[in-house]
Amino acid sequence: MGDAEHRRMTGLVLVVSHGPSTDDVHSFVLYTLNGLTAGALYFLVASGFTLIFGLMRVVNLAHGSLYLFGGYLGFSAWDSTGSWVLGIVVGAGAMAVVGLLTQQILLRPIQGQDLRQALVTIGLSIVAADLLLAHYGGLSYQLTAPDAINGATTLPVLSGVVNGLSSLHMPDVIYPTFKLFVFGFAAVVGILLWLMLNRTRLGIIVRAAIDDRDMVSALGINIQLVFALLFALGAALAGLAGVMQASTTSITTGDDQPYLLASLIVVIIGGMGSLGGAAIGALLVGLVEQYGLAYAPTNAEAIIFVMMVIVLALRPQGILGRPA
């Protein structure tokens, strides 16, 4: 064990036996915020994935490719016009179109054959990854959000709560504004999705179709149109997540794989087809990832996977998933 790890262990022991120091609490608060904001991005990526699976039983393993492609296109739009908002719109909108075309041309004719559809999306992801590499190369691309949401924000609330509840005197928490914005943005998207599913006619149709597709179709509703719309929406969410991530950190070739895996994990933990589950799963994954990087950096990734396996072993349908 290295010296740094020894110190960390000692610190943890001290924390447990003596109670946390101000520094420890301050760090912990920051790590928690990091986890929440990381989770917000994971929610954006995973929400599209879970919607597509929930309704159409399609495991879209090209979801990562949509994420990356949307991010690249969003970057190009921002780079040529300087408008960050345009980058977001282009990233999401272009992927909606791509998703729609994919679903209509390749997936709809083999509807119902779940394994085959999954394999088709795998093939698509391989081709897409290679073509994106050919065109965009191995560089990192990142967007800069407008100055209004850049910079740092002071959050006196948090320190006030901590200081009020304990005898510590923690300084005010200063946190990057853009990350807070991302969290808020993801929350808004989540709420809008929830409203769409629960308060609109389209949402009722979607929820009914999840339960009994034939019946919905028998009622004269164009179920194929619903599928197409929802796939486009899921793809748009993926592209949106790509642009947001490119603004928060960056995107580069090969990013489709880890974000596809992340979507899978989030959705497995939270439950396939459940938006609330995706939110819970995303927050869990984000928190575990950041705590892991902070306290046990060399094991962070394995812990996330182990968490997923535990959930699957104990509750195979996920936290908020419906039993098969």
Added chain:
Amino acid sequence: MSASARLVAIAAAGRSHRGILIAAVAGVLALFLITFPLYASGYQMTAIAALSMILGIEALSLIFLAGYGGMVSLAQTALAGLGAYTIGILTVSHSLAGDLIGFRVFGQAIGYTVHSSYPLWAAVLIALLVSTAFAFLFAVISVRSQGIYFLMITLALAMIVYNVAEENYTIFNGHGGIGGERAPAVGGVSFDPIRYPRPFYYLVLVVAALVYFGVRYVVRSPFGLALQGIRDNPRRMRALGFWVEGHRVAAFTLAGFIAGVGGVLYVWYYQIISPGFIDLTHTINILIIAVIGGMIYFEGAFLGALAFTLVTNFASSYTDRYNTVIGLTFLLIVLFSPNGLMGLPETILRLPRTLTRFRTVTLGPSIAGLGASFGLGPSSSQRDRPRETGPPAASGSSEEADRGINA
């Protein structure tokens, strides 16, 4: 078709012209394989033929599970990797530049050298045991999941193995892995693939043949027949008194053993094992090989591996985009010839219909069964498939829907 009908057909075929034709062709192929070193270079013997057979063994473990067990698993590469790592840990003296509690000298943790000198035969046995044991463990964790959940949990398990291998320095030596695994030298004959390609080729050929015939034997055995029954209709099998989960776990464990065999040969070929060999790309590659070859044919494992090896080997001379070539080939096969290259004649015979609506290409018996198992209950698979005779299963059940009545 049902297993018993298949057996009858095979027995009958022995007396028909077709049977003789098949036997003749098989004989020619066997002769070709045995005499291959006479007209092939060392490179072709090892980098093309032997490597294809090794990948074929891995794909075979996947096809066995998927086609005959109804479980598409993405954990085979990881299981093979565990076997390979065991060989490395036990037979190679290597330096672990790791963080070990207790190894602190003057305030500094220093690396230490593992002097490994297990006899190779013992190491091989232990490696196979490790692969099999982990397969058993994975099976127990995932046996309750079905269809796409099963696929994803096996993928997650594979990624855990990858991440641990990548991050852990006390056993796996992290990113760099463990190198220097020497192929055995038995009775004066060295099997080193680069220096002595011929013995290595024959070693791999013999092992591959054993595995191939072994698996064929297993699927015709009572266990194999029961497994196919479970793949097609678990509820009925359960009603007949078969222990469904037990059979699945056993099948997965056997597949893990096969994967371990592949892993041992793999590490002797590359003479290094590192996390890069068991990452997501390599995991998907085995699936690609199985699909390209034909997911319901054992021969498809080797054919797919050969096709894959040839493309990656030679396409790079013509284009940098060989991954696109592989991806497109894979896509075309999934869309138009779902039984892979082995199913190509069948596809060609059906070509006129296929071109207009590729939805009507029916997959082989086991793929259709897989599709049902991916439905997570009757709600999706039952709806989008032409209605088959027989009463619909009660909704909310976690078993596969009834799929046609043969009696």
Added chain:
Amino acid sequence: MSTTKRIGGAQRPVWWIGRLSVLVAVVMVLSSVLGSHLTSAKQLHSATNKGGVIKIGVLTTLAGPFAVPGQDGYRGVQIAFKQVGYKVAGKTIKLIEEGTDASVGLARDKVRKLVEQDGVDFVIGPLSGDEGLYAVKPYAKLHPNVTFINGTSAAEDTTLRSPSKNFFRFTTDGVQWMAGLGNYAYQTKHYHRMALVAEDYSFPYSQVAGFMTEFCRNGGHMVQKNWVPIGTHDYSSVVTKIPSNVDAIYVALGGSDAVNFLKAYDQFGGKAPIVGGSITVDQTVLGTKGALQKRLIGVPSAGPTADNNPSPAWQAFVRYYKTIPGHLPLPGLFVTGYYYEARAAILALQKVHGDLSGGQKKFQNALAHLRFSGPTGAVYLDHNRNAVADMYLTEVVKQGNSLYNKLIKVTHNVNQTLGVPEAQFLKRGPLSRNNPSCP
């Protein structure tokens, strides 16, 4: 013809279709293998039939995160051979390029293909440290009659410990690249307490070791080491962890990892200045647009090149580089490194008049004793056939809209042990997360 049978209402293919497939499969197998046999036979034949062609295999990375540097490396080889019109000692030069994704397995496959299938006379490459250490070096030991010249792979142990007699590295390793930086950080910049952030594998270990050799010797303290998995996206918690009372942070990350770290660092308003590893400030990172630029300005680093090196040789090289299609804004260590290796091959070939017979012994001897000068100065090989060359201390500077590495100081004749006696240097043991250490 009915290819299916109706059983129980569903369609099933009759079994013999599968076996008919075997026939087709056999035909395909036989033809493809024989076909490849024929093509390779032709290649081998043309390989032995020298006549006047020398085939050189170039191994570089063309996929994955190192794709861009890999392409640049190949450009370096092309520049060298273009300068002599692709003709050396009366023989025509044929380059065969193979790309990897920096993984060891693919490197193994490709180097085998180049040597055994394509029949090249010698190999130039690979690009990344792991490929050199785990794929090319072991393979080179099995083929003593084929010569292997490095690309830019920079792992220390490729030549320092148990080197292969036919492996020649005219570029320097990751430890050498850091020559001068530790001293500069401590003595000139007065950074006495530092933390580090680096990826958790062999190349960053060597960079850190190179930096810390000088830094610790001066009395510096590396109080915190943050080893992160390659490909980490969200550095928020890493940034949060860095203690506030350090004088500077040593960052040895590459490509997108560097960009992501700097972005997080910027978002959290990090105060401490940064000291960069060699690839932390290469063109792929410096070229990133946006607010990150201000974070990079003033970052000192060291490595085998300096962007504004005033020497005439370098300036000529830069001019020539800019005429190659697809070039990056400025030549970096990848194109320069491959150029040096290719140049060495050319000079050695000229010395032996293109004679590669006799197990290439004359050629290898010529390489081992070669001394020449190039765009970044003079180079010659030590007894492990590793380069002794000049290292450049740099600082990032803004000019107009772009950033470049300005030359501060040249350290001449840096060898693999950084001037420390070899026995003492080796005693430190293999590099790891904790070795070296000076908390």
